Amino acid sequence: MFWIIMEDQYMHTYIILFLLILLSLDCTALDTIYANQDIKDGKATLVSDGETFELGFFSPGKSNNRYLGIWYKKISHGTVVWVANREQPITDTSGMLKLSRHGNLVIRSGGNPMVWSSNSTGNNTVVVAQLLDTGNFVVWNKNKMIWQSFDYPGDTFLPGMKIGKDLVTGLQWCLTSWKSPDDPSVGEYRNIHDTNGYPQNLWWHGEILQGRLGPWNGLGFSGSPVEKENQIYSPEFIMNEKEIYTAYQLKSRVLQRVVLTWDGKTLILQWIERIKDWIVYANAVVDICDRFSLCGPFGICSINKHPPCICMKGFEPRNREEWEASDWASGCIRKKPLQCGNGSGDGFWKIARVKVPDTRRVWYNVSMTLKECEMTCKGSCSCTGYTSLDIRNGGSGCLLWLDELLDTREYEADQDIYIRMAASELEGLVDSLSNFNKKKRTLIVVLLTSTAMLLLFAVAYACRKIRKTPHMKGQGNWYALDAKNTSLQMEQLDDLQCYSLHEVARATGNFSISNKIGQGGFGPVYKGVLKDGREIAVKRLSETSQQGLDEFKNEVICIAKLQHRNLVKLLGYCAHQNELILIYEYMTNKSLDWFLFGLVTLHDFT
Numbered sequence: 001m002f003w004i005i006m007e008d009q010y011m012h013t014y015i016i017l018f019l020l021i022l023l024s025l026d027c028t029a030l031d032t033i034y035a036n037q038d039i040k041d042g043k044a045t046l047v048s049d050g051e052t053f054e055l056g057f058f059s060p061g062k063s064n065n066r067y068l069g070i071w072y073k074k075i076s077h078g079t080v081v082w083v084a085n086r087e088q089p090i091t092d093t094s095g096m097l098k099l100s101r102h103g104n105l106v107i108r109s110g111g112n113p114m115v116w117s118s119n120s121t122g123n124n125t126v127v128v129a130q131l132l133d134t135g136n137f138v139v140w141n142k143n144k145m146i147w148q149s150f151d152y153p154g155d156t157f158l159p160g161m162k163i164g165k166d167l168v169t170g171l172q173w174c175l176t177s178w179k180s181p182d183d184p185s186v187g188e189y190r191n192i193h194d195t196n197g198y199p200q201n202l203w204w205h206g207e208i209l210q211g212r213l214g215p216w217n218g219l220g221f222s223g224s225p226v227e228k229e230n231q232i233y234s235p236e237f238i239m240n241e242k243e244i245y246t247a248y249q250l251k252s253r254v255l256q257r258v259v260l261t262w263d264g265k266t267l268i269l270q271w272i273e274r275i276k277d278w279i280v281y282a283n284a285v286v287d288i289c290d291r292f293s294l295c296g297p298f299g300i301c302s303i304n305k306h307p308p309c310i311c312m313k314g315f316e317p318r319n320r321e322e323w324e325a326s327d328w329a330s331g332c333i334r335k336k337p338l339q340c341g342n343g344s345g346d347g348f349w350k351i352a353r354v355k356v357p358d359t360r361r362v363w364y365n366v367s368m369t370l371k372e373c374e375m376t377c378k379g380s381c382s383c384t385g386y387t388s389l390d391i392r393n394g395g396s397g398c399l400l401w402l403d404e405l406l407d408t409r410e411y412e413a414d415q416d417i418y419i420r421m422a423a424s425e426l427e428g429l430v431d432s433l434s435n436f437n438k439k440k441r442t443l444i445v446v447l448l449t450s451t452a453m454l455l456l457f458a459v460a461y462a463c464r465k466i467r468k469t470p471h472m473k474g475q476g477n478w479y480a481l482d483a484k485n486t487s488l489q490m491e492q493l494d495d496l497q498c499y500s501l502h503e504v505a506r507a508t509g510n511f512s513i514s515n516k517i518g519q520g521g522f523g524p525v526y527k528g529v530l531k532d533g534r535e536i537a538v539k540r541l542s543e544t545s546q547q548g549l550d551e552f553k554n555e556v557i558c559i560a561k562l563q564h565r566n567l568v569k570l571l572g573y574c575a576h577q578n579e580l581i582l583i584y585e586y587m588t589n590k591s592l593d594w595f596l597f598g599l600v601t602l603h604d605f606t
């Protein structure tokens with residue numbers, strides 16, 4: 001009797017407490033479960049503190065299977081970011097998640113006492129499982145984290161998550177695609193942070209390497225489609241004795257997530273509240289040059305070129321036939337073998353602004369200078385190229401390639417690579433390119449001098465002759481300039497005619513705009529008719545220019561060029577005060593370019 005009274009006294013309290021707990025479970029969402037508590041399919045979910053994420057049982061797409069997962073609570077219930085029992089679907093709604101008193105998360109279903117387990121163990125003191133507002137589901141043992149869902153990513157890479165490797169436990173954090181929108185089990189695609197050589201992000205389709213994001217260069221990942229000064233998404237890269245990983249943070253309140261879709265695309269998606277949907281903010285694959293090693297070993301992919309593949313300097317296609325048929329996979333080979341080691345041996349050729357080649361077979365040192373790097377590369381027979389590890393502050397560290405250079409692309413970034421080649425090959429290149437300016441200058445000086453002399457001579461001689469025989473009409477005249485030898489030969493100078501300004505003005509209707517047939521680099525060109533009915537093209541070198549002679553030089557070069565091509569005849573000239581006018585035979589079926597010559601530059605001669 002006494003016992004019953006006692007029980008009765010306490011019963012009220014117990015019942016009230018029990019009701020309170022039930023109420024709180026039903027009405028206020030909790031973010032935590034304690035040891036021996038459970039979450040039954042259809043009965044309850046966990047909701048993170050800020051109500052961003054929710055954890056519970058769901059069915060993906062058109063499937064009827066049940067999975068324990070985490071999805072966005074406030075914005076999009078259909079967007080699942082993590083699935084526990086990916087490979088162990090539950091076929092009915094008997095599923096239940098329970099936290100054991102040892103801190104192990106277990107999913108059971110009607111017929112199966114252990115569908116899935118987190119395999120976490122703690123002490124049987126206080127264990128709790130909590131869904132954080134980052135989307136991370138964590139098991140705590142007192143204040144120590146003994147398990148977290150972020151260590152087992154699925155297809156979604158959330159801010160704060162890591163993709164890479166825990167060097168202590170050996171755990172690899174990577175993304176794996178779903179099989180289909182209806183099936184979260186591991187599909188064909190995976191996106192990993194490969195820690196061989198120097199870490200970089202690779203995406204695979206089965207055993208085929210499809211693409212990569214180059215290594216971290218201090219500012220970003222080489223070749224990343226996401227701009228460095230991104231206001232939303234800030235990527236990071238950590239490498240120490242314990243772990244190597246990439247992660248990212250969102251700088252603003254914008255909601256983004258990275259997902260490896262079931263059909264193999266790595267996308268950054270952004271939530272747009274107005275349309276209540278995700279849009280693609282960036283795609284890891286932007287163009288054909290993002291296909292891994294499209295241009296083969298020692299090839300460079302350039303999206304602005306057609307075709308996009310070229311060989312690096314000093315290299316030529318391994319298989320020209322394939323190459324010409326737009327199959328570049330076999331890549332390029334050296335024109336001249338490396339000397340390797342001995343004496344002057346080899347040198348380096350700089351390729352500016354690139355996404356650096358594949359770094360799976362490299363050697364690196366974070367403290368070397370670029371010069372030390374070069375010496376180290378030179379000292380190793382297998383070294384094929386080098387660059388700085390970190391491009392900030394003028395560059396530091398050393399990255400050496402010990403194999404073929406694969407998957408290089410032109411890319412707007414401040415990263416250069418130095419590729420090794422035989423010194424003899426380099427000499428040729430230096431000659432033709434570095435000394436280009438020197439050669440050009442010499443050529444110009446020679447031309448200028450010769451032209452000036454020629455002009456003076458021609459003007460003096462011809463004008464004197466005209467003075468003697470004022471009405472003489474020549475058969476036209478031309479002089480040949482062999483630009484290659486930079487030697488001038490004059491032929492039939494006798495017939496070079498000096499026209500008066502009055503005569504030229506009359507022929508062109510006083511340089512009438514209606515007679516203007518074009519505007520060359522050095523002045524307008526007019527069509528005209530001489531008194532004898534011959535059609536002429538008149539080039540009036542721009543009066544404003546102080547460099548009449550300079551331009552005249554170019555003219556001579558152009559004429560020389562034309563001589564080779566058999567040619568527009570120079571009939572004469574007119575020099576009156578600061579007017580310099582050239583008079584050509586007008587050839588109706590020649591293109592205007594023949595008279596404009598504006599496009600012809602010295603480059604064509606070297």
Ligand SMILES: *[C@@H]1O[C@H](CO)[C@@H](O)[C@H](O)[C@H]1NC(C)=O
Nearest residue numbers: 084085116117118119120152
């Ligand atoms: C837990 O351990 C079992 C058996 O060793 C294993 O099959 C399962 O994949 C593990 N679960 C997780 C989440 O690692």
Ligand SMILES: *[C@@H]1O[C@H](CO)[C@@H](O)[C@H](O)[C@H]1NC(C)=O
Nearest residue numbers: 121122123124141142144146
């Ligand atoms: C369990 O408790 C012991 C002593 O209290 C402690 O040394 C050990 O690290 C604990 N293990 C875990 C996984 O928390």
Ligand SMILES: *[C@@H]1O[C@H](CO)[C@@H](O)[C@H](O)[C@H]1NC(C)=O
Nearest residue numbers: 338339340341342343345381
């Ligand atoms: C370097 O020189 C030595 C002796 O001069 C020679 O025996 C060796 O073959 C050379 N090595 C290479 C790679 O040319």
Ligand SMILES: *[C@@H]1O[C@H](CO)[C@@H](O)[C@H](O)[C@H]1NC(C)=O
Nearest residue numbers: 364365366367368369372398
């Ligand atoms: C890196 O280079 C520095 C400077 O040359 C050198 O002192 C250091 O030993 C190198 N570290 C490794 C791991 O080779």
